[in-house]
Amino acid sequence: MKNKIKYTNEPIEAKVIMDFLPPPEELAFREEGVKVTIALSKKSVDFFKSEASKHHTQYQRMIRKLIDTYVETYAEPLRSSGTAQKRAAP
Numbered sequence: 071m072k073n074k075i076k077y078t079n080e081p082i083e084a085k086v087i088m089d090f091l092p093p094p095e096e097l098a099f100r101e102e103g104v105k106v107t108i109a110l111s112k113k114s115v116d117f118f119k120s121e122a123s124k125h126h127t128q129y130q131r132m133i134r135k136l137i138d139t140y141v142e143t144y145a146e147p148l149r150s151s152g153t154a155q156k157r158a159a160p
Contacts, residue, residue, distance in 0.1 A: 115129070121130035 110133075118129040118132050122132050125132075
């Protein structure tokens with residue numbers, strides 16, 4: 071290093087950021103699983119296996135996450151009677 075670093079007494083502008091990370095107990099939470107048997111196309115399974123290999127994960131986990139994301143997006147809150155509300159046609 072040819073050039074020396076010159077430090078100055080300039081004011082430091084710092085701001086507090088709200089904690090956005092979940093607490094550890096939320097990270098350790100696992101939903102109850104239900105085992106099912108499903109027949110998928112070879113093309114779909116090959117795709118998920120290939121992608122899982124690239125990302126160093128399990129293909130079943132990727133499929134499960136895909137289905138969970140779909141449910142979170144399209145599931146409607148249940149009525150008090152326990153039946154789902156009807157969706158309006160697009």
